[in-house]
Amino acid sequence: MRNRLKVLRAERGWSQQDLAERLEVSRQSVNAIETGKYDPSLPLAFRIADVFGMRIEEIFLKGE
């Protein structure tokens, strides 16, 4: 699954660590999700959407 995490994070000037702290997860988690190596669970995807103030489908996109 593709995602726009890196772009959205850059727009806000957040580092991976900043986003990880907002989500209460490890920096490794943010890195793995951002690089498409790990697809988050639905609850975490909702938390990510809340942090960016967007809908899940605006952040996560269909396809590899």
Place this chain on the structure above:
Amino acid sequence: MAEASGGRFGPVFWGAAFGLAIMALAGLRIYGIIGQATGFFILLACSAMIVPMIRSANRLSRERGCASPALIRYNKGMGSASIAYIFGLGVAVWLFDKHAEPTTWTYLLALAPVLPIFGMIWVMGRYIVEETDEYLRHRAVMAAMIGLGGVLAIGSAWGFLESFRLAPHVPGWASVPVWAISMGIGQLWLRGRER
């Protein structure tokens, strides 16, 4: 940004030093250069390396931003169980008299290294239950599965070679170190993928 290393000497350094020390010790014992008692005390001294290994692993986790409380507890629990395993194994091998008739004492002696292994399995299970970071939990489960795959592949291959008299007998307890080494390789591979 500087590469996280876990301090001057990282966990890989301590792990490798411990592994080499154990191999050297095994060599000294196999060739009869040192006796059982000397071997036991050297083994205990070697196990002291587990302490800096765990400390540097925790430091590295903090540097990499993945030091969850559950992971710190897991590292400490695994370290304690490993030291207890080495101690139990050393005592059992040292005190076991091959020529004596089996008694209750023999059973207790044989089980001395087993309880720490149960401890390791419990620590691992507790970590998977307590880890709140779903990616770290996923990584631990994947590493455990790679470890299990290693045990099944190597165990079954070795078993058939042994049945056809192509390999010497290996005791069943060897499954634990094979599992641990396979899991360690799995963890390194999974961490390598993150880069």
